[in-house]
Amino acid sequence: MASGFGPQHLSRALSELIARRGYARVGGDAQLQRVWGEIAGPVIAGQTRAVAIRRGVLQILVAHAPLLSELASFHKTSLLEKLTADHADLRIRELKFKLDSGVGQRS
Numbered sequence: 001m002a003s004g005f006g007p008q009h010l011s012r013a014l015s016e017l018i019a020r021r022g023y024a025r026v027g028g029d030a031q032l033q034r035v036w037g038e039i040a041g042p043v044i045a046g047q048t049r050a051v052a053i054r055r056g057v058l059q060i061l062v063a064h065a066p067l068l069s070e071l072a073s074f075h076k077t078s079l080l081e082k083l084t085a086d087h088a089d090l091r092i093r094e095l096k097f098k099l100d101s102g103v104g105q106r107s
Helices: 010-021 028-040 065-086
Strands: 048-054 057-062 094-099
Touching: 028 048, 028 065, 057 065, 065 094
Parallel strands: 057 094
Antiparallel strands: 048 057
8 A cells, every 4th residue: 555656546546535525424514513522512512613624724613702712812722732632533733713693503
């Protein structure tokens, strides 16, 4: 199994592409919510929602501005450290918080 730049089987290349793009993630949203809930804890997870990982950035919707400010200012580094330590397979390198007042009602 060479991981270099030489030719590889088409099936392996397609498998890698599908895995990287998340096309085969059955229940991917539920899995992402579960991981976020583990990392953030029940209080924060109840007022936020992890929506996607794009180019290594986990995008998180937040129910209100004070929480968004608190997360971005005080908790971002520790949350990111927990994610990279406990779920390195997700390859998250950054967190991005976005205000969405409807998050609390959709859980």
